[in-house]
Amino acid sequence: MPISDYQLVEAWKEVLTLSRLEPGQSVTILTGAATHPQTLACALIATQSMGAIVNRLDLPPVNGEKALSRDALAYLGETPLTGNHAAIAALKASDLVLDLMTLLFSPEQHEILASGTKILLAVEPPEVLVRMTPTLADRTRVLAATKRIENAREMRVTSAAGTDLTCPMGEFAAIAEYGFVDAPGRWDHWPSGFALTFPDEGGANGRIVIDRGDILLPQKRYCSEPIVLTVEAGYARRIEGGVDADLLREYMASFGDPEAFAISHIGWGLQKRAYWSTLGLYDREATLGMDARAFDGNFLFSLGPNNEGGGKRTTACHIDVPLRRCTVALDGVEVVRNGKTVEARDDH
Ligand SMILES: [Fe+2]
Numbered sequence: 001m002p003i004s005d006y007q008l009v010e011a012w013k014e015v016l017t018l019s020r021l022e023p024g025q026s027v028t029i030l031t032g033a034a035t036h037p038q039t040l041a042c043a044l045i046a047t048q049s050m051g052a053i054v055n056r057l058d059l060p061p062v063n064g065e066k067a068l069s070r071d072a073l074a075y076l077g078e079t080p081l082t083g084n085h086a087a088i089a090a091l092k093a094s095d096l097v098l099d100l101m102t103l104l105f106s107p108e109q110h111e112i113l114a115s116g117t118k119i120l121l122a123v124e125p126p127e128v129l130v131r132m133t134p135t136l137a138d139r140t141r142v143l144a145a146t147k148r149i150e151n152a153r154e155m156r157v158t159s160a161a162g163t164d165l166t167c168p169m170g171e172f173a174a175i176a177e178y179g180f181v182d183a184p185g186r187w188d189h190w191p192s193g194f195a196l197t198f199p200d201e202g203g204a205n206g207r208i209v210i211d212r213g214d215i216l217l218p219q220k221r222y223c224s225e226p227i228v229l230t231v232e233a234g235y236a237r238r239i240e241g242g243v244d245a246d247l248l249r250e251y252m253a254s255f256g257d258p259e260a261f262a263i264s265h266i267g268w269g270l271q272k273r274a275y276w277s278t279l280g281l282y283d284r285e286a287t288l289g290m291d292a293r294a295f296d297g298n299f300l301f302s303l304g305p306n307n308e309g310g311g312k313r314t315t316a317c318h319i320d321v322p323l324r325r326c327t328v329a330l331d332g333v334e335v336v337r338n339g340k341t342v343e344a345r346d347d348h
Pocket residue numbers: 265302318319320
């Protein structure tokens with residue numbers, strides 16, 4: 001259902017306050033062909049009302065002819081910023097970039113963040129943004145989870161459906177996504193609420209069973225029959241099952257890149273205002289699927305690049321898969337048990 005401009009302006013102000021926006025700071029709102037007009041209009045009002053110097057930078061789309069889907073994350077790599085020195089300079093000169101275009105997994109994004117600019121991605125529909133307006137409590141919870149990742153050297157994931165995956169960790173940092181950007185050079189995504197890292201390069205081994213009801217992104221579908229991934233030395237070497245497995249295999253093969261099959265980020269959802277069931281209520285074109293990525297107690301793994309985490313692997317293909325009913329253990333200590341988060345005593 002729609003929400004009012006007033007509600008969305010207030011939500012923006014909350015997120016901008018959490019992101020420590022100060023009067024006189026420079027904000028650039030990055031927009032593209034798919035930017036939601038209400039989100040843009042309300043971002044313009046909220047930033048100006050807080051005394052910021054506000055710019056809008058609208059960039060033409062790229063990759064449409066290469067991607068097999070309209071999803072903004074369906075084809076990574078080249079972005080409207082590639083080779084665009086004027087735009088990069090403008091973004092680097094900004095204190096805060098509000099990314100209403102989706103500039104993810106690109107070297108240009110890293111370059112802009114390295115200059116100290118903060119970037120906040122916000123592309124979900126307005127009512128989803130408002131429902132999952134981030135809070136300080138979200139940050140506390142996600143940071144506690146990332147601390148547990150940082151202190152661990154192995155993540156093991158099991159499920160009654162047959163998943164048994166072991167990932168050595170420590171090569172890559174833990175990443176906290178809690179929905180706002182409160183430090184220079186920080187990137188985040190509103191809405192979110194999960195902690196993640198990447199397995200040591202080539203280290204993931206075992207089996208992942210994507211069970212009935214688990215979600216594939218960017219397919220934005222609930223799996224109707226199990227898909228079995230055999231993981232050896234960091235890559236899904238076999239993808240087996242019925243029609244859903246065939247669809248996934250053909251989609252991934254269309255990129256013609258063996259790196260697409262690498263195990264990418266691994267972590268779990270911590271957002272109690274995100275729901276597994278939401279994807280079934282939305283038109284697939286209307287959402288990026290952040291409810292699916294963030295719902296509390298999921299095990300979210302992905303296939304594809306690890307450059308977001310500081311690795312060397314880039315590939316245009318990226319698949320996110322939130323699984324239900326898994327048990328996730330860090331060095332033998334459960335952080336998710338059968339799809340429910342297990343709070344550490346010092347989380348509160
Ligand atoms: Fe992902």
